[in-house]
Amino acid sequence: xxxxxxxxxxxxxxxxxxxxxNAAFQLGAPLDVAIQETPPNKPGDYGTPAAFQLAKLLGxxxxxxxxxxxxxxxxxxxxxxxxxxxxxxxxxxxxxxFVRAVVSDPATPEQGSGKVVIEHTSVNPNKELHVGHVRNxxxxxxxxxxxxxxxxxxxxxxxxxDTGRQAAESLYAQAHYxxxxxxxxxxxxxxxxxxVRLNADPxxxxxxxxxxxxxxxxxxxxxxxxxxxxxxxxxxxxxxLGARYDLLNWESDVVGSGFLSQAMNILENSSYTAxxxxxxxxxALVMDVSxxxxxxxxxxxxxxxxxxxxxxxxxxxxxxxWKFGLFEGMKFKPFTxxxxxxxxxxxxxxxxxxxxxxxxxxxxxxxxxxxxQEHPQKIVKASLGVAGxxxxxxxSIHLSYAFVTFEGQTISGRKGIGVxxxxxxxxxxxxxxxxxxxxxxxxxxxxxGAEIVRRIAVGAIRFAMLxxxxxxxxxxxxxxxxxxxxxxAPYVQxxxxxxxxxxxxxQAEGYxxxxxxxxxxxxxxxxxxxxxxxxxxxxxxxxxxxxxxPHVVAQYALDLASAFNGWYNAKNKEGxxxxxxxxxxxxxxxxxxxxxxxxxxxxxxxxGLIGIEVPxxx
RNA sequence: GCACCCGUAGCUCAGUUGGAUAGAGUGUUGGCCUCCGAAGCCAAAGGUCAUAGGUUCGAGUCCUAUCGGGUGCACCA
Numbered sequence: 091x092x093x094x095x096x097x098x099x100x101x102x103x104x105x106x107x108x109x110x111x112n113a114a115f116q117l118g119a120p121l122d123v124a125i126q127e128t129p130p131n132k133p134g135d136y137g138t139p140a141a142f143q144l145a146k147l148l149g150x151x152x153x154x155x156x157x158x159x160x161x162x163x164x165x166x167x168x169x170x171x172x173x174x175x176x177x178x179x180x181x182x183x184x185x186x187x188f189v190r191a192v193v194s195d196p197a198t199p200e201q202g203s204g205k206v207v208i209e210h211t212s213v214n215p216n217k218e219l220h221v222g223h224v225r226n227x228x229x230x231x232x233x234x235x236x237x238x239x240x241x242x243x244x245x246x247x248x249x250x251x252d253t254g255r256q257a258a259e260s261l262y263a264q265a266h267y268x269x270x271x272x273x274x275x276x277x278x279x280x281x282x283x284x285x286v287r288l289n290a291d292p293x294x295x296x297x298x299x300x301x302x303x304x305x306x307x308x309x310x311x312x313x314x315x316x317x318x319x320x321x322x323x324x325x326x327x328x329x330x331l332g333a334r335y336d337l338l339n340w341e342s343d344v345v346g347s348g349f350l351s352q353a354m355n356i357l358e359n360s361s362y363t364a365x366x367x368x369x370x371x372x373x374a375l376v377m378d379v380s381x382x383x384x385x386x387x388x389x390x391x392x393x394x395x396x397x398x399x400x401x402x403x404x405x406x407x408x409x410x411x412w413k414f415g416l417f418e419g420m421k422f423k424p425f426t427x428x429x430x431x432x433x434x435x436x437x438x439x440x441x442x443x444x445x446x447x448x449x450x451x452x453x454x455x456x457x458x459x460x461x462x463q464e465h466p467q468k469i470v471k472a473s474l475g476v477a478g479x480x481x482x483x484x485x486s487i488h489l490s491y492a493f494v495t496f497e498g499q500t501i502s503g504r505k506g507i508g509v510x511x512x513x514x515x516x517x518x519x520x521x522x523x524x525x526x527x528x529x530x531x532x533x534x535x536x537x538x539g540a541e542i543v544r545r546i547a548v549g550a551i552r553f554a555m556l557x558x559x560x561x562x563x564x565x566x567x568x569x570x571x572x573x574x575x576x577x578x579a580p581y582v583q584x585x586x587x588x589x590x591x592x593x594x595x596x597q598a599e600g601y602x603x604x605x606x607x608x609x610x611x612x613x614x615x616x617x618x619x620x621x622x623x624x625x626x627x628x629x630x631x632x633x634x635x636x637x638x639x640p641h642v643v644a645q646y647a648l649d650l651a652s653a654f655n656g657w658y659n660a661k662n663k664e665g666x667x668x669x670x671x672x673x674x675x676x677x678x679x680x681x682x683x684x685x686x687x688x689x690x691x692x693x694x695x696x697x698g699l700i701g702i703e704v705p706x707x708x
Numbered sequence: 709g710c711a712c713c714c715g716u717a718g719c720u721c722a723g724u725u726g727g728a729u730a731g732a733g734u735g736u737u738g739g740c741c742u743c744c745g746a747a748g749c750c751a752a753a754g755g756u757c758a759u760a761g762g763u764u765c766g767a768g769u770c771c772u773a774u775c776g777g778g779u780g781c782a783c784c785a
Contacts, residue, residue, distance in 0.1 A: 122725095129728055139727045142765060152765075177765090178728065214785095254785060374783055385711060387781075395783040402785050464712060465780055492713070492778075525747070546747090558721060561713055563778065570720070575747055576733045577721075584747050592744050633724065645722060648732075659740090659749040672744050686744095708747065 102191075103136065105166035106181060110140050113163040117155070119147040127622065133173055134180030135188075135622065141177050152177035185618040186610030186681075192621040193605055193684045199631040201241030204453030207413045208234050211328060211335075212249040212459070214503075215320040216260035217282030219327050219511040221566045222460075222494040222501045227511075228552045229491055229560060230458035231333040232640035232700040239699055240635045245449065246333075249409070250340045252317045256285070256503075258304040261316055263288035266297065276512065278323035286506040311342055311439065322426060325434070327511050332548055332701040335434050337449055338425055341405065343437035347420040349408035350400055353473075354393065356416065357407070362476045363393075372396060382472035382483070391469055403466055407473045414474070414482045415451035422449065454485040456638065461490040461561070489638050491560035498565060509566065518547035518572050525574060530707060542705040549579030549702040556700055557644040577648055579702050585651040586693035586704040588658065592671055592686050599672065605684035609677025616660050616669055617685055623653040624692050631699070640700050647696045654689050 103125045114121045123140040141156035148155065156174035163172050163179070168191065170182045210230020213223050230246070238244045251257065263269070263284030271280050288294060307313050321338065328335070344350070354375065357363050363377045373396030380389035393404040411417065421441035424433045435449070444450075459467060467488040474483035494501065501508035522543045526534055533539035554571045558564070574580045593603050626646065634642040662668040671682045694704050 124725075124727080126724075126727080132728065137728085139766090142727075146765065176728080251785080256785085371783075376783090383711095387710060392783045397783080399783085401783070405785095460779095461713065462779060466785095468712095490713085529745095529747075559714095562721080563714075565720095567720095570734090573734085578733090578747085580747055581733090584745090588745070588748085595744060629724080641722085642724090645732090648722090652732080655748060656750095658744080661740090661750080665740090667743050670744060708745090 102166070102168055102183075102188075106136060106138070106169065109163050109166055110138055110159065110179065113159050114140060114144050116162055117144060117148065117158060119144050121147075128175075128178075128180055132178075132180065133175050133182075135183045135618070137175070137178050137180035139178055141174075141179055145177070183618070185615065186613045188625075189613045189617055189621040189681065189685060190605070190608075190610045192624050193688045195625075199240045199628045202237070202635065203241070205243040205245065205451060206234075206237045206454045206456060207245045207247060207450065207452035208237070208456045208458065209247045209249055209413075210234075210458035211324070211333065212251070213324055214251055214254060214256040215317045215324065216254075216256040217285050217503050218276065218278040219324060220501055220503065220508040221496060221511060221514055221571075222508070224331065224511045224514065224551065225491060225494050225555045225564065226458055226460065227328055227331055227333045228555045228701065229489060229640060230456075231331070232552070232556060232643070233456060233458070233489065233638065234334075235701055236631060236634050236640060236643060236699050239695075240631050245336045245452070247337045247339055247413075248335050250317070250321055250338055252314065252340050253305065253308045253342050253345075255301070255305065257317055257320075258301055258308055259288055260285040260320070261308075261313060262297070262301045262304045266300065276323055276326070278320050278327075279510065279512070281320055282503070282506075286504070289504045309342065311346075314340075314342075318425075325426065327515075329429050330515055330548070331511070332552065332703075334428050334430075334432070337422070338434065338436040339409065339420075340437050343420060343439065344405060344409045344412070345400075346439060347412075347437075349412050349417065349419070350405055352417045352419075353408040353411045353477075354404065356411065356477050357393065357473060360476045360478065377469075377473065377476055379469060379472040379476070382475045383468050403469050406466065406470050410455065410457075410470050410474070410486065411477070413450050413452050413455045414479070414486075415447075416477070416479075418444065418447075420444065420449070454487065455482075456487045456489050458489045458491070460493045462493060464488065464490055487638055489560065492563040494564045494566050496566045514551060514571065515547065517568070518551055519543055521572050522546045522550070522574065533707065538706060542707060545703045545705040546574070546580050546583060546708070549583055549697070550574060552700060552702055553579035553582075553644060553647075556640050557648075559641050560639055579647075579697070580708070582647045582651040582693065582697060583702070583704055584708050585654045585658075586690060586697070587706075587708045589654065589686050589690040589693065590704070593683065593690060596672060596683050601672075601683060602680050603683040603687050605680065607677065608681035608684055609675075610681055612675065612678040613681055614668075616657055617682060620653050620657045620689070621685060623650055624688060627692060627696065630696075634699075643696060643699045647693075647700070650689070650692055650696060654693075 106125045107123055110123045121143050123138050125136055125138050128134045128137045141152045145152040145155040153176050156177050156179045159179045160172045160174045168184055168187050170184045172181050208230055211227050213219055234244045234246050260281045269284050365375055366372055374392045375394035376390040376392050378389050379391055392401055420437050421443055422435050423438045423441035425436035426434050428434055471483055471486040474486055496508045499507050596603055630646040657669055660668040674682055
């Protein structure tokens with residue numbers, strides 16, 4: 091028995107597929123057939139090009155085969171009739187039954203299994219986040235929400251490079267220039283100013299020994315609380331963007347927990363690694379990745395230098411191995427709480443061992459890192475193959491995105507080129523507030539108004555960063571990033587608010603919005619077409635998971651909103667509103683109210699997948 | 709030089725495992741608040757899907773080459 095979790099709508103397509111395959115088998119050829127929505131202006135609701143394949147196998151004319159299929163196919167419940175449209179075989183659904191099914195269907199995606207660890211953000215703790223980081227944060231956060239919705243256990247990790255040069259330079263600059271924090275400026279911005287000043291300082295080369303001393307002190311952990319203060323400021327920004335985390339992993343802890351040496355032990359047992367006694371790699375530990383990464387000029391990668399120190403890639407490999415549960419040994423403790431009061435954990439030398447195996451142990455690992463790190467990420471992935479774990483190599487995913495430029499320039503933290511994430515969020519809030527002054531002045535200044543502004547502003551930013559494929563290069567421009575009309579989150583939010591308003595008015599009038607009293611037989615094609623868009627939801631989630639990209643969901647949100655707006659404004663031949671819900675005949679009115687309620691839930695659900703909330707009013 | 713990503717309307721982008729007449733937004737022009745809110749809707753105009761071959765009944769989608777843009781190719785992090 092197919093599980094109840096599975097959507098009845100997914101079942102409809104699956105049943106059509108089975109029915110057509112059955113009919114094809116009877117006509118003499120087993121096939122794998124595709125079921126798709128028919129284009130507008132074509133007869134039917136769903137259709138299949140199966141007759142093309144079948145005709146080829148049978149040596150007949152596709153149009154004739156389609157006609158034979160239409161005769162032969164046994165229609166599943168909910169399908170009114172089948173017709174041959176030239177070489178295509180199309181199906182008409184029973185409109186009333188279909189809309190009713192959509193309305194009562196929670197549209198639960200198929201339940202995935204296996205824990206997914208997603209690493210994102212991982213911003214150097216030396217300076218505030220800029221717009222490029224925002225893309226990373228919202229990509230990773232949205233991916234987490236989507237996998238969770240698809241039934242996976244999800245753990246969001248944020249890697250803190252606390253022993254790196256960037257962090258050291260910021261700390262050094264603060265001391266060197268005797269900068270005093272006034273307690274009011276956001277701390278990461280304050281530290282970033284010192285960093286930029288240091289890198290513009292002509293005397294910097296002479297300060298090298300001092301910086302190296304700070305790096306050393308970072309490695310011993312004695313400056314950890316300084317870094318924690320910056321990390322907390324970073325989290326503030328990320329929380330504003332709606333991102334949430336389960337665990338912070340510190341580089342010093344990855345090394346301190348012995349992951350590096352354990353990973354190297356595993357790799358050294360492989361025939362792909364060697365310690366050459368002579369040649370240019372004499373004394374180093376090298377890994378031959380040519381079997382996993384064809385086409386390289388230099389197939390050997392140095393993991394441990396001949397002086398015994400680790401290359402960065404080696405630390406990354408150790409961390410990745412741990413994510414997959416190849417070894418244990420890290421200690422954890424609570425770090426802070428997120429806006430909902432949930433604990434964000436951190437690795438820590440003075441933490442508790444993870445006896446419950448609550449962190450790591452992933453079935454799949456997704457690293458959200460910009461495309462410039464493709465090469466090192468491939469090495470990390472290949473190392474799992476070297477370690478003899480081809481399955482984990484396969485499920486080691488680099489979610490690669492093109493870095494964001496700022497008005498055509500490469501963003502540079504060092505040179506201070508770019509815009510901070512905080513500034514973008516503030517500016518978006520300003521813009522939304524201005525618009526609200528003219529459209530909704532009564533809520534300005536109230537706590538509800540502030541929440542409305544926040545949801546719209548954050549929605550607009552997140553959506554702008556998500557709607558295109560991650561591989562697209564984005565040049566940040568204020569007018570595009572903060573647009574409130576067109577292909578934007580506010581457009582979708584507006585549709586959702588509208589749907590909500592219809593429901594409120596209906597309830598005030600005393601009408602049922604749960605489908606009771608509905609006359610499903612009076613449903614029109616306009617209503618059916620709207621319901622068909624809602625019905626796509628499970629496939630959208632599945633597709634997003636498959637391609638590892640939230641843009642699929644963002645595009646679907648636009649489809650939902652434009653379908654709803656088009657339906658809302660539809661006119662009949664006389665130019666009068668064709669779908670006015672409250673003015674519809676009793677029976678049809680209740681059916682449409684149930685449909686509007688379903689749309690409202692679809693908006694909340696879909697936007698929720700990409701971390702965008704529906705405001706109470708707009 | 710080698711590898712990877714991108715090339716679709718003036719601009720920014722979608723385009724399901726290859727299927728029906730390539731779709732949105734934006735900008736331009738023109739319409740729609742006596743009708744559940746106009747951050748909305750409708751219409752017009754705008755395309756050699758970079759170019760040339762190939763595979764296929766069928767290619768924006770797959771393969772090859774070329775051109776253009778981006779990125780990466782350290783005993784750096």
